[in-house]
Amino acid sequence: MKAIETRFLNKTYGSTPVVDGINLIVEEGEIFGFLGRNGAGKSTFINMLTGITLPTSGSFSLLGVDGPSERIKKHIGVMPDYSTLFNSMSAMKHLKFLSSLSGRSVSVAECQHVLKLVGLEEAGKKKVSKFSFGMKKKLGIAQAIIHDPSLIFLDEPTSGLDAESALHIHKLIVSLQQQGKTVFMTSHNLDEVEKICSTIAIMKDGGIIKSGTMDELRSYYRSAITVQLKHDPIPAGEAQKLYAWLETAGTELQKTPAFTTITVGSELKIAEIIRAFTNCHVNIFRVEVNEPSLEEMFLAE
């Protein structure tokens, strides 16, 4: 089943399109990473799906229900960006209140469990006004999952968190996926997205310019596979012939007596390169293959 499906979803402020006719499908059980520079329209897109803002045109459905629909709200959890929590409430009251709005009353034990999941087990009775930025962020995630939703929207869940807390949240997001939930998240942290997201979309100027699994994106950007070989010195008689062949096999050839680095367009070329070295009676000690990182793909756009 499709967790999210948008059809020509559009949002315009004045004459400026912020989200420009997006068609997107997110399958159930995915961790979907939504990337884009500041102002690309990521938050506006999430805000439309979650009822914070209204689309100018187009339509969407969440968990098979056409939106914006009130009956789907109890099945989604949202951590919006730039939100202020209810400062006068304790973390526990916060969770109980927001959960009751979703039509599910939760026990103290359930609240404690979710607070523990986000690393706030000691702060249940503490007022939100006394929370640090990181603690508020964690509580923001806790309130998004307290009512056990099937589809969770997280707008930059780890921005501003220390490395340990961010890792903790990554594990939580992965565990949510393992429970069968769909997570739709935006992030500026490309390493994070690369590590935990199963599918990714890159947004630019209100539209999606690329989307797919990490492997699909890599195959699109495959011209950037870098192969580095550590080897014996190449015999003088063979060097000219080998380097001439390597220049036809790939690009950006770098050579030193002990290392050769080359960028190729296909994985198949790697085997050919190794074969070429062995045919020239050159021992290879190590082969390193660097596929394009998400950051490199992102920057390429």
Next chain:
Amino acid sequence: MIAIGKREFISMFKSIKSIIIIAILLITSYYSAKYSEILATAIALTEKEMANIHTVGLLFVLMFFGQLFVMGLSHDSINKESHERTMRFLVTRTSRLRILFGKFAGAWFFWFASILVSFLLISIFSLKFDFFIFSQVIALSTFQISLAILMSVVVPKPSITMFLGILIGLLAPILGAWIALTDNTWISWLKFASPYYYLVEDNYLFLIIFCLAGLMLAAAATIFNRREF
């Protein structure tokens, strides 16, 4: 809706403004009822006025300062949530109508409880509970709360609604009384939109005030449904 209404109701009781307003209502009710006999001997009153003499103090406060009190407590009930962005948590979880009517219900029950206690206090001295006047007062409060909610939906900034609330709170009873009683044909048609007009006569026309409140809430709901947070 219940969760939002309950939160609104409880938070209204917690503020210092509400404690002062409740104190004013209760003190006025107590002392005006206690010393109403003195007032009755000082000025000439009709038999009907004599019958309601115990409630005169409370009615005076609510007629002339009720709108100010309501605005003071509810001018930012909606726009504060939008301004502080806590509204985002609400709209992603429940319908906008439930939020709006929850806020209204919380404020309405706050005033209902406060006025009920005031009337019960008066009944100690008058030895009766006047349901008709109580209903009239509740109708007026319903109108005033609806106006405050509408203003809070229309105007996004709490600082502006605070200023407007004071202005409307002070002017509403004066203008309302003038519109209700004036013979000026250019102005007098406005009396049908004023709650005070329906309170001049002791009949069930005051029920129209609930309809006016309903219209304002409907307008507020229409605008609120199109708001972006």
